[in-house]
Amino acid sequence: MPMSTWFECKVRYDKIQENGSAKKVNEPYLVDALSFTEAEARIIEEVTPYISGDFSVSAVKRTNFTEIFWDDTADKWYHVKVSFITLDEKTAVEKKTTSHILVAANDFRGALDHFMEGMKGTMADFEVSSIAETQLMDVYKAKLEGQTAE
Incomplete structure (x- = not known):
């Protein structure tokens, strides 16, 4: 996909x-x-x-959003900036790669909880750099073939 x-x-x-x-x-x-x-x-x-x-x-x-964590009961969208930490095996130097994830939540605490829940099972080390409420009114997923609004 x-x-x-x-x-x-x-x-x-x-x-x-x-x-x-x-x-x-x-x-x-x-x-x-x-x-x-x-x-x-x-x-x-x-x-x-x-x-x-x-x-x-x-x-x-x-x-630059790489992923969206959905919650149909939420009425706000939060921009979570997260740094994934990798270790260069040759030089043993830590490298941080920033990703931007959109999280649906009703409040700041809910955004953090929902983000952490969504990250369960990830093997990568990461740290949350920031969480900020966005002004987004709504988010619309792609319509897949056969889901046309005709």
Whole structure:
């Protein structure tokens, strides 16, 4: 199975506030896509049912997330920066390789717990460099063949 490429797509639209007034927002979403063009098409398809009125895709950029730990009960997304530590056998020098993992959780503690749970069974030594809440509104997995929305 090919590795996922995650694109952050920003969607600009007028969001109706609780008091009934409209406010211009520019909200980030994450989509799994093969190209910038596909990412833009996917985000339009995903948000169209939820946004009334006009909207535009104001930005599409590739992200460096290597993995996503899902939790359907969570309402926030956390960016976990983790360093994997390897030892060069010839020189005996420690080498750190940074990875970026997206974790669904309801709070900071939940993000750390969910991350650690997801890392169980990994043989590699690692250390968490940082955990930060993202502004992501939602994350959309790739649609596999046969899962089209037609």
